[in-house]
């Protein structure tokens with residue numbers, strides 16, 4: 527990819543997409559980086575840094591060799607592809623489409639089949655790592671689908687992430703990402719309950735954090751998010767509405783496979799409660815507020 531100086535596109539400039547597209551732009555590996563966002567005004571910052579802008583997903587795809595997407599949820603991913611002036615209107619033989627959004631397997635498969643039927647190539651590439659890893663180019667990328675396209679994207683993945691995994695046929699990366707985020711949501715739910723119980727029982731939350739941090743449960747997420755919970759301030763890195771979407775999709779996967787997931791189901795209820803409290807656009811740490819009702 528790097529040698530040929532391809533033209534690449536990027537759809538979706540939210541918390542993650544803007545940082546990822548910026549890293550592609552800054553790398554200098556590509557002849558051009560063309561961006562699109564549903565709210566077009568959000569393209570302006572990257573345009574001022576050297577990106578091109580297109581007014582529709584179709585216009586991005588038709589002017590690029592490979593287009594990446596980082597969109598909110600299945601509805602957004604499908605709208606960008608199947609909507610008026612969507613990706614399908616710009617796809618032609620050999621073009622690559624790489625959807626890095628966190629979606630379920632059925633959504634990814636539907637997109638992959640449509641792109642392939644139009645002569646294009648498809649990879650799903652959801653990521654672990656949040657706002658800061660996206661800015662730092664330190665994401666963990668889970669890839670599946672067209673192996674040749676995955677390999678062609680390796681220089682781009684190396685710019686956006688610290689490690690990428692090829693997991694097999696389309697659907698495998700979508701499933702892996704949902705499993706990973708199901709574990710994360712359950713961990714965050716349990717952590718917030720522990721913080722709430724510590725507080726209510728007269729213990730210092732800072733002491734709980736330190737004790738957890740010294741033992742076998744030490745992990746970067748508790749260390750990083752604990753102080754925000756203590757301050758009850760939740761500027762979004764990973765919006766709570768997206769964590770709840772991931773739990774919902776993971777539970778649907780469990781239902782389809784008859785896999786009991788009682789812990790994740792309980793965590794999902796806490797995230798639903800926090801969302802109903804109006805915390806959906808805050809960081810997923812705001813699930814702590816569900817413990818304070």
Ligand SMILES: NC(=O)C1=CN([C@@H]2O[C@H](COP(=O)(O)OP(=O)(O)OC[C@H]3O[C@@H](n4cnc5c(N)ncnc54)[C@H](OP(=O)(O)O)[C@@H]3O)[C@@H](O)[C@H]2O)C=CC1
Pocket residue numbers: 537538539540541542543563564565566568596597598599601602603605606626627628629653654655656657763764765768769
């Ligand atoms: N934030 C994080 O830490 C991580 C997020 N993810 C996943 O990455 C994806 C993006 O997350 P993030 O950047 O945080 O989300 P944001 O909410 O910040 O951005 C969402 C993006 O999707 C666009 N969008 C929403 N609905 C539609 C629609 N119907 N049609 C077209 N575009 C739409 C938004 O456009 P507009 O600006 O117009 O609203 C925006 O560009 C999600 O799938 C999320 O689960 C994965 C790893 C980490």
Ligand SMILES: O=CCCC(=O)O
Pocket residue numbers: 628653654655656707764
């Ligand atoms: O999907 C979001 C994941 C956030 C993270 O991995 O820290």
